Amino acid sequence: MAVPLLDLVLPQLCAACGHRGTGLCRDCRRAADALRLPDGEPVRIGPAVMAVAAFRYDGVIARAIRTVKRPGHHAAAGHLGTLLWTEIGDAIGGASRWPRTWVPSTRSRLRHRGADIPRLLAGPGAVRLLRRVRQRNDQTELTAGERRALPVGDFRSGYAVPPHVVLVDDVRTTGSTATAAASALQGAGAARVLVVSLAAVDPPRELPQVVS
16 A cells, blocks of 8 residues: 655654554554543533543543644644544434534643644534633643632633533643633523543542632
């Protein structure tokens, strides 16, 4: 079988280990199986807002996500998105047919990474329903208490929002950002929001604290 010329010049590399591969190489894909979350491990993070994730944020999945967030390395994010929907499709059932949107990145992250990673994970059929109106520091720069605080007012819609929406993010840590984004969608007309993440840290045991 002939190898595409582009793959000879710019071979696709595994986002987790850097070896030849599309999204994840065969070995890393097998390693990711141990990180699968059964049925997406659904958790309620707000009124009429449920959240699921395909994998635990660890190992090859964590390395792959960190890679696609590096400047100029976002090409594999689309392949990780394909992996996400393959893994989570059965768990979310009919919600897989709901319109998809994404949690928009801050301007600084967008400039640094060169792409909106949650948008790439959401897939080509996703529609923009949210915009950020307030910028915050990266989660890694916040204390545990600040990460748990709900960033109310960070998002606005201004779009025609359908009654049921799938909201896509890359990693769910405390759920505060996703909850704030879902709240903005609900304020614009969504009755139910399902947050779908490629990976999740341990889910919060209680709803994030609301701060303005």
